[in-house]
Amino acid sequence: MEAAPRLPGMEVRPVERHVYEVQIGPAHPGSGHMRIFVEVDGDIMVRVDPDIGFVHRTMEKLAEGRDWIKNIPLFERMAILDACNITLPYVEAVEKILDIDPPPRAKYLRTLLCEINRIASHLYGMGIFGVFLGHSTLYMWAFGDREVFVQLAEDLTGARLTHSYPVFGGVRRDIPDDFPQNARKAARYMRNRLNEYAKIFLNNPNIRKRLEGVGVLDKNRATELGIVGPNVRASGIKYDVRLVEPYEAYDELDFEIPIFEEGDSLARAWVRVEEIRQSLNIIEQAVDWLERHPREGFMHDRFWKNAPQLYKDIYNGKIDYAGKYRVKLMPLFASLKVPAGKASARVEAGRGEMFYYVESDGKNVPYRVRVVSPSFRNVIAFKYVMPGHRLMDLPAIYGSFDYFPPEWDR
Amino acid sequence: MVTAAQVAYDVGWGILHYIIFYPPLYQLIIIPGLIAALVVVIFIIWFERKAAARVQMRYGPWEISPRTGGATQLIADLIRYTFQEIIVPRTVDFMSYIIAPNAAVIFSILPLVAVPMTSVSQYWPIPMDFSLLIAVALSTLSPIFVVMMSWASNNKFAVVGGVRESFIIVAYELIAVISLLAVVPLVSTFNLVDIVQVQMGGRWLGLLNPIALLDAFIAVIMSTSAFPFEIPDSESELVAGPYTEYSGLMYGLNMGAGYIRRWTLSVLITLVFLGGWAPYRPGPGVVAGYLVPSLIVVAKAVVVMAIMSFLRSVYGRYRLDQALSLAWEVLIPMAIAAFGISIAETYFGVIP
Numbered sequence: 001m002e003a004a005p006r007l008p009g010m011e012v013r014p015v016e017r018h019v020y021e022v023q024i025g026p027a028h029p030g031s032g033h034m035r036i037f038v039e040v041d042g043d044i045m046v047r048v049d050p051d052i053g054f055v056h057r058t059m060e061k062l063a064e065g066r067d068w069i070k071n072i073p074l075f076e077r078m079a080i081l082d083a084c085n086i087t088l089p090y091v092e093a094v095e096k097i098l099d100i101d102p103p104p105r106a107k108y109l110r111t112l113l114c115e116i117n118r119i120a121s122h123l124y125g126m127g128i129f130g131v132f133l134g135h136s137t138l139y140m141w142a143f144g145d146r147e148v149f150v151q152l153a154e155d156l157t158g159a160r161l162t163h164s165y166p167v168f169g170g171v172r173r174d175i176p177d178d179f180p181q182n183a184r185k186a187a188r189y190m191r192n193r194l195n196e197y198a199k200i201f202l203n204n205p206n207i208r209k210r211l212e213g214v215g216v217l218d219k220n221r222a223t224e225l226g227i228v229g230p231n232v233r234a235s236g237i238k239y240d241v242r243l244v245e246p247y248e249a250y251d252e253l254d255f256e257i258p259i260f261e262e263g264d265s266l267a268r269a270w271v272r273v274e275e276i277r278q279s280l281n282i283i284e285q286a287v288d289w290l291e292r293h294p295r296e297g298f299m300h301d302r303f304w305k306n307a308p309q310l311y312k313d314i315y316n317g318k319i320d321y322a323g324k325y326r327v328k329l330m331p332l333f334a335s336l337k338v339p340a341g342k343a344s345a346r347v348e349a350g351r352g353e354m355f356y357y358v359e360s361d362g363k364n365v366p367y368r369v370r371v372v373s374p375s376f377r378n379v380i381a382f383k384y385v386m387p388g389h390r391l392m393d394l395p396a397i398y399g400s401f402d403y404f405p406p407e408w409d410r
Numbered sequence: 411m412v413t414a415a416q417v418a419y420d421v422g423w424g425i426l427h428y429i430i431f432y433p434p435l436y437q438l439i440i441i442p443g444l445i446a447a448l449v450v451v452i453f454i455i456w457f458e459r460k461a462a463a464r465v466q467m468r469y470g471p472w473e474i475s476p477r478t479g480g481a482t483q484l485i486a487d488l489i490r491y492t493f494q495e496i497i498v499p500r501t502v503d504f505m506s507y508i509i510a511p512n513a514a515v516i517f518s519i520l521p522l523v524a525v526p527m528t529s530v531s532q533y534w535p536i537p538m539d540f541s542l543l544i545a546v547a548l549s550t551l552s553p554i555f556v557v558m559m560s561w562a563s564n565n566k567f568a569v570v571g572g573v574r575e576s577f578i579i580v581a582y583e584l585i586a587v588i589s590l591l592a593v594v595p596l597v598s599t600f601n602l603v604d605i606v607q608v609q610m611g612g613r614w615l616g617l618l619n620p621i622a623l624l625d626a627f628i629a630v631i632m633s634t635s636a637f638p639f640e641i642p643d644s645e646s647e648l649v650a651g652p653y654t655e656y657s658g659l660m661y662g663l664n665m666g667a668g669y670i671r672r673w674t675l676s677v678l679i680t681l682v683f684l685g686g687w688a689p690y691r692p693g694p695g696v697v698a699g700y701l702v703p704s705l706i707v708v709a710k711a712v713v714v715m716a717i718m719s720f721l722r723s724v725y726g727r728y729r730l731d732q733a734l735s736l737a738w739e740v741l742i743p744m745a746i747a748a749f750g751i752s753i754a755e756t757y758f759g760v761i762p
Contacts, residue, residue, distance in 0.1 A: 022566050040570075043730065134640055135726035140466030206638050206725045209732055391570070392644065392729040 019046060024394065026054060034405035036382065036398075040391050048386040048394075050379050052408065059410040063369040068094060069333040071366065072164050078373060079407045080161045082121040084113040085349035086407075090369070091166045092247065093358040096343035098168060104249070105290070106170035106298045111249040112183075112286040113156055113165050114347070115279040119190070120149040121350030122230075122272040122279075125402035129269065130201060132395035133210055138201045145193050148186045155179055167333065169300030180287040187280040194273055202269055211266035215385045215397035218263050227381055229352020229374050230271040231401055235263035241348035249289075255282050265400035272402065303330040337364050351375055351402055375407040431696050433535040434523055441704045442677050442711070443522050450712055451669040452484040458719035459483075465723040494658035499564075502655060506562035510555045511660050514667040517552035521545045521674045525681055526603045527704035528692045534603070541602040545678055546590050552671055553579045553633065556642070559664070560652035571651025574730055575635075575642040581737035582632040586675070588745035589625035593682055596752040596761060606686035608761060616683030618755060622748035623683045625741055627718070630679065632737065634672040636718055638725035639733050672718065676711040684710050 006012060018041060025035035035051040059078065063071045075090055076083040088110060095102065102110075123146040130138030150160050155176055157163035165172055201207055217227065222235040232239055240257045242250045258274035260267035297304055307330055342359040352374030359368040378401050386397055430436060437443055456471060460479065463470025471480030498507065523535050524545040536544070553575065560572025593615045594600060597608050609615060616623040632639045643651030650656075653664045680686060687703035728736070755761070 020566070020570075022570065130726070133726035134637060134644060136462065137466050137723050140468060144467050200724070201726075204725070206728060210726065210729060390729060390731060392641070395644075396729075 022391070025051075034408070036394075038386075038391065038394065043390045043392075045387050045389055045391055045394065048382050050382050052376075052379065054409060055405055056409040057406075060369055060371055063366055065365060067334070067364055068336050068338055068366065069167065071369065072167065073162060075371070076162045076164060077406070078371070078410055079121070079349070079351075079375075079404055081124050082117050082350040082407075083161060083163050084110065084117045084165050085121075085347055086354060086373075087164070088114065088166050088248075089345040089347045089354050089356040090358065091168060092345035092347070093343040093356050094168050094338060094360075096345065097338050097341040097358065097360055100169050100300045100302055102170045102300055103297050105174075105293065105296055106166075106300075107249040108286050108289050109156075109171045109175065109298060110166050111253070112175075112283060112290070113153060113163065113171075114248070115282045115286070116149050116153050116156070118350045119276050119279045119283075120146050120153070122276050122402070123149070125350075125399075125404075126197070126201075126269070126272060129399035129402070132399035133207060135201060135204075135207060138197065141193070141197065141200075145190065148189060152179075152183060152186055155182060167330075168336070169303045169330075170298050174295060174298050175287075175290060180291050183283055183287045187284050190276065190280055194276060197273065202266070202273065208266065210393075210396050211264065211269065211400065213264050214389065214393050215265045215268075215400060216263050217381060217385055221384065222263065222381075225380050225384060226377055227352075228377050229348070229350075230275060231268055231352065231378055231381070233257065234260045234267040234271040236261040241346050241353050245346065247345070247347055249286065252289075253282055253285050255285075265396050268400040268402070299330065303332050306330070306332060335364065337362060338366075349374055351404060351407065352378060371410050373407045373410060375404045376410070378403060379408050426696065431533070431700060433533050436533075436700070437522055437525070437527065437535045438519065441527065441701075442525075442673070442708055443519055446708055447519065447670050447673045450673055450708070450715070451666065452488070453712070454669065454673075454715050454719055455484050456481055457716055458722060461716075461720050462723040488662070491659050491662035496658040496660055499655055501564045503562040503564065506558055507655075508660075510559040510562060511656065511663040511667065514552050514555035514559070515663050515670060517548070517555065518667045518671040518674055520551070521548040522677065524548060524602075525677060526606070526686075527707060528687065528700050529603050529607060529703075530692050530694075530699040533696075533700045538601050538603045540600045542590070542594070542600045542605065542682065545602070546587055549671070549675060549678065550583050550587070552667065553583075555667075556652050556664075559656070563652070563655040565655050567648040567650070567654045568652050571642045571648045571654070574648075575652055577730060577734060578632055578635070578639070578641060578737075581734050582629045585625055585737060585741045585745050586629035586633060588742070589622045589629060589748055590678065590682055592619060592622040592625075592745065592748040592752050594752075595749070595756050598756070602681050602686075606681055606688060609685040610688045610691070612685075612689065613761070614683060614685045614688075616685075618760060619683075619748055619751050621744055621751060623679070625745045625748060626675075626679050626683065627714075628741060630672060630675040631718055631721065632733065633675065634668045634718075636672065637722040638728050640727045641730050641733055644727055672715060673711065676714040676718075677707060679714055680707055680710040684714070686710075 019039045022038045022040060023035060024038055026033055033055045035054050037049040037051060038045050039047040059074065062074060066074060071090065072087050075087045079086050123142045127139045127142030130136070130142065153163060154160045156179060157165045157172065217231070217235050219236050222232050222237060236259060238257060238259055243257055255278045258271055258278065260271050299307065338360040340360055340362040342357070344355065344357040346353055346355040354374055355372040357370035358366055361367040381401060382398070386394060389397065430440065439445060460470045471483035474480050474486055475482045498504065524541045526534050526538055526541065556575045557572045560568040560575065593605065596615065596618065597605050599605065605615070635642050643653060653661055656664055687706045690703055690706050692699045692703045
């Protein structure tokens, strides 16, 4: 073989003669912008190389030039369908540096939105999974039912996707009066629907045949690769940030972490369904708590004391709360200077562990924000799980990891 | 004296009898050929989308004509396809790139020239002695052009799709041929007219030999890459499979060829297993002897096709090796078993 030309910055990979290279992406019909180099030998994938960095948006660098509060909407762009989970650790880390603790009501409200987001995120992932396998019914069902939870999130925060709900010291606003009954109705509805999902998709013989024993990620390999989230729980490892390091209100709530031992694509799909069930339980418990406890401050006193008069009137009961008032940020946020220090925080986002490291040098912008997103940690599994499978298994494995390109490249 | 009215009547009668109802022309162009196929395909795609939408809690085609439930959506799509620019990439093999889709459509529709639409011998397009054999043989021609398309496209996705298509062709064709011919020992003829006449009393061959019917049904689904065997052009890993490089009307032809093939084979299944124009007995004259029985066949075939289309909302797609193992390990033994059933039924004299 003649020597390939070498230029600075150019990578040359010789391809073996009997191997055929197919590029999945970059404009993928099913998923977002991502690219996977696949080399197939006959119908068998021999090398799978996820092209990390394809939609890199310099989130960490952008964060260094923005006010503390303005970074929340920025980080939401990583996974807009999981917005609360994605930004929460940033907020928590900054709160650690500020040395403030949000009031319990704010904690419950955050937990509530986190679980709503988790359900919406799982339903999104399942819908994409369905259409990857050519099952358009699950796609439509999941996206249709996701609307229920997007609507709940809108009732709660005023925005369908990019909520920017948790802010330093608390949350942006309280629940409307009719929220608890809507949430219970949604939970009842979704439990019934999950049974139907199992009927049409997970127990469908055709789909089972596609998923059972495909893309098996055993316990050791999952640990080695550092897989997180539902994917690692499908491999039989009981690891969940909500469990090992409870944040917000999770230590006061009663829920289970579903674990599956098989580690194949079907188990990964089932884990998500079971997690949706648990999230529904958590939502019900959270709204019960919120109903039992009177409306009280949902913002730390340090920020609340110079809140707009309208806010205070609402929460002192002078004006009926209807959730219709425009939400304004607390004045202090605009000029917030975080004292020098460093902190890190992590939560269990829909796709796995979300980690932030925040460092401040006392200015009105962060000195450094490091983001480790769950999809970034999961994507490496493609490289090791996919080879040996057939090319038609690629969508089945890809979809089962519920992998989200904008979150992978930050 | 010859009046103008008489001339007009004669000319009209002549056109009606020797051009419109001239059997080869009528069968290829009108019913069940090109025009009927187009109408049926438009209806079936509409039905497919509407039925899937019903299952999936949405409207489906609607906005274009709310009063008819969006029935004209497909016509609008067709117009769009027709006026879209046809882009021929520079890297393709031009002649085969252009010829393949057209040939695929033509060969998809060709088997219809060998099927009878009536028992009146005056209206047979060809002599019917070996019509079943001819129709089955002609129906196996068109998939070759899908492979040709993918080869001519010079595109990786197209080539992978074409390879998958050729795997599937080899698997399903045997099933289709064996299961359609499984009725032959039962009726001891290759003549489709005789086959339909045997079923006149309500003893449909599909009821006498349900395994053959099921096998043929699955083979048709496989051959036209409908769900759950939509493997050659599976969108999520091969963009559009063999059709990736085609645009505009050429892409429309490709999709149309698949649907027309499904239509042709549905007509064949109707005649062989579902009684054809039974229980209607064709009478004398063009209308009673030709038009009405052909419409009955069309109606039955549309039902067969609608059932095939509905599978989209229930199933995902099988993996290639799973589809192939299903074909070679389950369906072909079943087809041979169907043959055995036919022979056994003949032995016990089920059909006098």
